[in-house]
Amino acid sequence: MPGSSNETxxxxxxxxxxxxxxxxxxxxxxAMRSGEAPGVVHPSIGQEAxxxxxxxxxxxxxxxxxxxxxxxxxxxxxxDARAMMLELHGRAGGSCGGKGGSMHIADFAVGMLxxxxxxxxxxxxxxxxxxxxxLKGEDAIVACFFGDGAVNRxxxxxxxxxxxxxxxxxxxxxxxxxxxxxxxxxxxxxxGGPAVRAEACGVPATAADGEDVLAVDAxxxxxxxxxxxxxxxxxxxxxxxxxxxxxxxxAAAYRPAEEAAAARDRDCIRRLAALLDADEVAAIEAxxxxxxxxxxxxxxxxxxxGAEAAFSDVQxxxxxx
Amino acid sequence: MTRLTFAEAARRALAEEMRRxxxxxxxxxxxxxxxxxxxxxxxxxxxxxxxxxxxxxxxxTIMGAGLGAALCGTRPVVxxxxxxxTLCAMDELVSQIAKVRYMFGGQGRAAxxxxxxxxxxxxxxxxxxxCLEAWLTHIPGLVVAAPGTPADAAALLKAAIRSDxxxxxxxxxxxxxxxxxxxxxxxPAPFGVARQxxxxxxxxxxxxSAMVPVxxxxxxxxxxACDVFDLRSxxxxxxxxxxxxxxxxxxxxxxxxxxxxxxxxxEIVARVTESVGPLRAVERLGAPRAPVPFSPPLEEAIRITPxxxxxxxxxxAGSGG
Numbered sequence: 118m119p120g121s122s123n124e125t126x127x128x129x130x131x132x133x134x135x136x137x138x139x140x141x142x143x144x145x146x147x148a149m150r151s152g153e154a155p156g157v158v159h160p161s162i163g164q165e166a167x168x169x170x171x172x173x174x175x176x177x178x179x180x181x182x183x184x185x186x187x188x189x190x191x192x193x194x195x196x197d198a199r200a201m202m203l204e205l206h207g208r209a210g211g212s213c214g215g216k217g218g219s220m221h222i223a224d225f226a227v228g229m230l231x232x233x234x235x236x237x238x239x240x241x242x243x244x245x246x247x248x249x250x251x252l253k254g255e256d257a258i259v260a261c262f263f264g265d266g267a268v269n270r271x272x273x274x275x276x277x278x279x280x281x282x283x284x285x286x287x288x289x290x291x292x293x294x295x296x297x298x299x300x301x302x303x304x305x306x307x308x309g310g311p312a313v314r315a316e317a318c319g320v321p322a323t324a325a326d327g328e329d330v331l332a333v334d335a336x337x338x339x340x341x342x343x344x345x346x347x348x349x350x351x352x353x354x355x356x357x358x359x360x361x362x363x364x365x366x367x368a369a370a371y372r373p374a375e376e377a378a379a380a381r382d383r384d385c386i387r388r389l390a391a392l393l394d395a396d397e398v399a400a401i402e403a404x405x406x407x408x409x410x411x412x413x414x415x416x417x418x419x420x421x422x423g424a425e426a427a428f429s430d431v432q433x434x435x436x437x438x
Numbered sequence: 439m440t441r442l443t444f445a446e447a448a449r450r451a452l453a454e455e456m457r458r459x460x461x462x463x464x465x466x467x468x469x470x471x472x473x474x475x476x477x478x479x480x481x482x483x484x485x486x487x488x489x490x491x492x493x494x495x496x497x498x499t500i501m502g503a504g505l506g507a508a509l510c511g512t513r514p515v516v517x518x519x520x521x522x523x524t525l526c527a528m529d530e531l532v533s534q535i536a537k538v539r540y541m542f543g544g545q546g547r548a549a550x551x552x553x554x555x556x557x558x559x560x561x562x563x564x565x566x567x568x569c570l571e572a573w574l575t576h577i578p579g580l581v582v583a584a585p586g587t588p589a590d591a592a593a594l595l596k597a598a599i600r601s602d603x604x605x606x607x608x609x610x611x612x613x614x615x616x617x618x619x620x621x622x623x624x625x626p627a628p629f630g631v632a633r634q635x636x637x638x639x640x641x642x643x644x645x646x647s648a649m650v651p652v653x654x655x656x657x658x659x660x661x662x663a664c665d666v667f668d669l670r671s672x673x674x675x676x677x678x679x680x681x682x683x684x685x686x687x688x689x690x691x692x693x694x695x696x697x698x699x700x701x702x703x704x705e706i707v708a709r710v711t712e713s714v715g716p717l718r719a720v721e722r723l724g725a726p727r728a729p730v731p732f733s734p735p736l737e738e739a740i741r742i743t744p745x746x747x748x749x750x751x752x753x754x755a756g757s758g759g
Binding site for chain 2: 180182211212213214215216217221223224225230231233234235238240241242243244245246247248249250251252253259271272275276278279282429430431432433434435437
């Protein structure tokens, strides 16, 4: 029912989520550059449509695994934005009590099984999560996000074969932003690319324009329905573009400025906003910006973790003295 | 008590745990066929292919899927076939399994067992004979257990399955067919509690895993009254028992199959001397810093035999005044 109120509500919700992710990451990058947030962040600005279009089709009981560039995945799955911002600042009350930081954000309460500092490492974990879901008879699926850089790691091959072999309820989402860190993915990837490799292992692959949230939503909706129907794993290949560098301090001098500028012209938020009421869009964006600014201020005001936290949650038997 | 082989005792313990808890399952290569040492024989018939899972030769995903399945509430028994193959899955073990609880601030637990049959067996040569316990004890987050008797093969496997910590279980390949007395009802063994195999005031001897029967025989035949400790677990290890003994005897011998250099014996000697002060005599008896050779006489040249242990016991007992 095009133009129906349900459809509009879904679009508004997706716009709000993309705006929240962008506002979160703008604050995160600023906090990192100012030194207020320690360490590095890997922003996914420009790629919000992939996280949001996929997670719009997931339920709370579904699980996701994510990457080092995972703020968007976490937020889209419903993770607590304030706790995430505190985590980026290394504060008590952060998602992980300040012990993980940007690359290790997890929110198990909403099925977010963790970002990961190792490329491709979420793939085997997602396979096992899907296997456990089946063993326990849960009505849930797993979505596994990874980048185009991951397709050159062994766990990618192992995981594709594994998921197909056991017909796991698993959606692989290859967020192909064109860069494996500082190097173009295509420059270091032989053959036909991610989708061809997945299909070679028996995982059907479908492409979606990763800069168009409606396209991602439509494909994800179809693939998730197939998975819930017992069809086994599916592979979504979403081409997009990483507006920022590899990290918040990487100026990305290895690519022409015009290329990044052209990507900004294809902005997934503006593309969806064009279909919605301009005043409503402006209000949503202002609200998202205000929310994340508030979280950042809260993070700066939050206490540091107590030193004893450095020694907790290591292990029960043989814990550090 | 029943007389069982190491493999029979371990298989019986796993079957009992799987009957007790439907969330316990095992994954690894050739498990449906019984595993390469027969330690899974008959289990697929009883528990089915969803709980005794034969996998592809995909060590990263065997290990990583174990983690994903643990994070979703099941208790996987991860079979590595032999310890050397764990090296293909070190990211999953060291940077994922050992870290998740800590870096996610306690949200997730990797309650799983990694079974790693290790050490020399039937002239398996350099890539199938390594003892890697020192690598693993170095990693915060892991419990490292090393049974040396059939009774402990069962008791430590049960403890490992019930543990909320990830437990690496180093099963000595050379002892799978060794027989020993096993209680009708095996109680899980606590980690960090050594078994004292002999008592005497002349010398403290510490060992584990495949060296347990070798050292017990040597102590009997040496004519020297020794305290002999089978550590059973290496992290945590029974510092209190070993330190109390060494304080009394003033002499310490550590025997392990692994390479002496940077072996776990170094940690034991360091901890004991930090606690007790200088001893009258200290020695580590382990392998030279050479790969394990193939040819029987070459393998014999680096093997720790009862005769070599007897020499060391007599040397230490008679030295240092």
